[in-house]
Amino acid sequence: MTSVEFNTRLSGLTTILHSFAYNLTKNVEDAKDLYQETAFRALFNRDKFQPDTNFKAWMFTIMKNIFINNYRKKVKSNTVLDTTDNQYYINSGSHATGNAAEGVIMLKELNGMVESLDDSIKVPFLMHFEGFKYQEIADELDLPLGTVKSRIFFARKALKDKILASYGFNPN
Numbered sequence: 001m002t003s004v005e006f007n008t009r010l011s012g013l014t015t016i017l018h019s020f021a022y023n024l025t026k027n028v029e030d031a032k033d034l035y036q037e038t039a040f041r042a043l044f045n046r047d048k049f050q051p052d053t054n055f056k057a058w059m060f061t062i063m064k065n066i067f068i069n070n071y072r073k074k075v076k077s078n079t080v081l082d083t084t085d086n087q088y089y090i091n092s093g094s095h096a097t098g099n100a101a102e103g104v105i106m107l108k109e110l111n112g113m114v115e116s117l118d119d120s121i122k123v124p125f126l127m128h129f130e131g132f133k134y135q136e137i138a139d140e141l142d143l144p145l146g147t148v149k150s151r152i153f154f155a156r157k158a159l160k161d162k163i164l165a166s167y168g169f170n171p172n
Contacts, residue, residue: 125155
């Protein structure tokens with residue numbers, strides 16, 4: 001097979017190879033890199049292609065093998081090998097236990113802010129927060145749908161202003 005024929009067949013598979021590369025990597029930039037590496041290897045090893053065989057399958061095999069090799073390198077580079085006695089470095093990690101006090105305090109503050117809202121906006125907001133749909137809230141509270149939506153909007157806005165004010169930001 002001549003160089004021109006080889007290059008023509010390779011360029012005819014560009015779209016399919018890009019799709020396959022994206023399917024393997026799930027990332028556009030990684031897919032472009034994989035395609036480029038595949039094209040380079042195919043061009044470099046053009047003399048190894050047997051003319052009466054399936055060119056498309058040959059290209060897909062090259063791409064799949066490059067992907068597998070890169071994946072194995074990536075996994076291997078993330079592996080920690082500890083050759084010390086009794087795996088000293090691996091076993092010497094911190095034994096501290098985290099606690100959620102900060103999160104609990106923030107949640108109490110947030111609950112206090114929600115409780116300080118006017119009932120007219122607090123009730124629809126809490127119902128929406130609990131998973132009720134707008135129409136269900138409107139039916140339950142016997143309010144128009146638009147009123148429910150606006151009250152939930154105003155509750156969110158009021159909470160945002162309270163949170164910003166608690167951190168020293170001017171909400172307006």
